[in-house]
Amino acid sequence: MDSNNLSPLRKGVVGIQFLFVAFGATVLVPLLVGLDPSTALFTAGIGTLIFHLVTKGKVPIFLGSSFAFIAPIIKATELYGLPGTLSGMMGVALVYFLMSALVKWQGIRFIDRLFPPIVIGPVIMLIGLSLAGTGVNMAKDNWILALLSLITAILVSIRARGLFKLIPIFCGIIVGYVAALLFFDVDLSGVRDAAWFSLPPFTFPAFSWEPILYMMPVAIAPVIEHIGDVYVVNTVAKKDFVKDPGLHRTLLGDGLACFVAGFLGGPPVTTYSEVTGAMSLTKVTNPQVIRIAAVTAIIFSVIGKVSALLRSIPSAVLGGIMLLLFGTIACAGVTNLINCAVDLSRTRNIIIFSLTLTVGIGGAVLTWGNFSLSGIGLAAIVGVLLNLLLPQEKA
Structure with missing residues (x-):
């Protein structure tokens, strides 16, 4: 299907x-981290339009909420409060800016050297685990x-x-x-009281270096996910967006x-491979269609009753979905290792894989004054450093 010739209605x-x-x-x-879903819809829509502006409207990619930051946001909110955590989420952009500059300067080989599959695989696994x-x-x-919910x-x-x-x-x-509506008690008072049209409740950050340094290392996994998704979109659209x-x-x-x-x-956003899959099925790769999706997300975000309806979803329903979803994310890390033919019989790879996982799962914390680093962020840094410092084994 030539997606450039679609009628406006079809688009x-x-x-x-x-x-x-x-x-x-x-x-x-x-919903999982305590932010407003309508704000997330708004920022996903605005973020996608910004992305299309920067990429000259050529790349058919939709940006949605990133799962990589769920655990770090929850922990950072406990440590620094929501306004401080939001400044940390803004700081995530610094990693993207740095990687953008490095790719412009050195090309993709530098990224491959810094973040090989033996580092990225266990980090992705940690996001789910x-x-x-x-x-x-x-x-x-x-x-x-x-x-x-899970069985469905x-x-x-x-x-x-x-x-x-x-x-x-x-x-x-x-x-x-x-x-839940048919057989259990669901509080719908918030839906009844909500206005039909209202702006999302924006919350603004309070600048602090501690949450910025806490959140930045977590961006390693979404950056690599971004690069992989761009290559997949290349294949689907039959164009070379890398160039x-x-x-x-x-x-x-x-x-x-x-x-x-x-x-x-709103939460940090990332490229959505689900939308890439939809493009592959429909054979529609026109970036205008993605921008229509972004504008539609913004429209939904200003319908107050939509946000109230989402907040009324019982936590058990979300929990059932999470049982499958987070296991799937962990499985994606394993798949990454398999597809890249990572040899886990090599001592070097075993050390990187093992320490990355144990640091992330074991609750290790690096503390320096008021600053602390733990979880996925600390594990990612450990993986990167081990990969750079450990000598390569002879085949």
Whole structure:
């Protein structure tokens, strides 16, 4: 299908379809970390438009809430409060800016040297494993709803066809929520009281270096995810976006989107492979369609009752979805190692893999004055340093 020749109506319909593919994951992140889902929708839409502006409107990519930052946001909010954490989320953009400059200067080889699969694999695994306990605790509130949501998501992932196969999160939440409305008590007073139209509740950051340094290392995994997704989009669209407009521009656009998201009170954003999958199915790769999805997300964000409805979803429903989702993220880390043929029989690789995982899962904390670093961020730094310092083994 020549997506450039689509009628305006067809572009609009496909754009809305693309948004619904990304909708479940985009609103799930803020619901888990205590941010407002309407703000996340707004910043995802604005961030996507900023990305398209920086990349000259050539790259068909949608930016949505990043799962990599769920655990760090929860912990940073405990340590520094929400305004301080938001400044940390803005600081994530500095990593993207740095990587953009390095790619412009040295090309992609430098990134490959700094972040090889043996570093990225265990870091991605940690994103899922570090959140497993949260999913179980939320599911315990009502195992019936949790299992119903989980089973629905599994069935959609296995049995569904077409675009439905790309929205197991969305389907699981809908089925679980409907069951909660029919058989359990759900507080809908917030939905009744909410205005039909209202701006999202923006929360602005309070500048502090501690949360910025705490959050920045976490950006390593989304940066690598970004690079991989751009290459996948190249394949789907049959164009070379690494050269035109350039990988440095896509990284810069993603970084600016993260900066604006943190400034307005939304979670950091990242490239959404679900939307890339939808493009592959529909054969529609026109960037205009992605921009329509972004504008639609902004429109949804100013409908007050949508935000109130999302906040009324029982935690058990979300917990059931998380049981599958976070395990899937951990599995993606394993898949990365397998696809890149990482040899785990080599002592060097075993050391990097083992220490990265144990530092991240074991709760290691690096403290210096008022500053502390732990979890995924500390594990990522450990992995990068070990990769740079340990001598290469002879084959």
